[in-house]
Amino acid sequence: MSARSPLRHDSVTIVCPVCGSNFGPSGRRTYCSDACRALAYRRRRDMGGIPPVTAPKSQSRREFTVYECNRCGTRSLGEQRCEDCHIFMTRVGIGGYCPSCDEPVSINDLLGGEALLTSK
Structure with missing residues (x-):
């Protein structure tokens, strides 16, 4: 060791x-x-006065983290392992489901930059 x-x-x-x-x-x-x-x-x-995204410490961040498979490009919310390729995916950032297409989208994609995540 x-x-x-x-x-x-x-x-x-x-x-x-x-x-x-x-x-x-x-x-x-x-x-x-x-x-x-x-x-x-x-x-x-x-950021021009936009407050950073906050996440309570008591809640797991994995539930609202978007992951993307490096092999097939599939995205998922809260699941770290790709169902098709059976490999671990890369973390894209925090996010949720898009209201119009119901696909996982990260805040970074929407803002065009890196969103700050802080804990309360």
């Missing part, structure tokens, strides 16, 4: 909300680097 920390252990590493890389927590640090912290600030500032 390696002496290194596990890559996906929440009490040992956390994920940077900007770039998605894993890093060791230190105090109240939220971002992996000062560059990611500055980019998050610029994104919040440039």
Whole structure:
């Protein structure tokens, strides 16, 4: 067994909300680097007063996360495994079903950029 920390252990590493890389927590640090912290600030500032999307901590985010299969392009809401290809799909972002076509769509697709997800 390696002496290194596990890559996906929440009490040992956390994920940077900007770039998605894993890093060791230190105090109240939220971002992996000062560059990611500055980019998050610029994104919040440039949103023009639109509040970030909030998710309650008590609810699992998987229920409203859109996933897409890298092999066939199928999208699903809340399901991480493709039913056709039987492989794990890539997370696109938070979202829901489109009211007109009833297909999974992420907020990132609608806004044309990256939506911020914060916890209350």
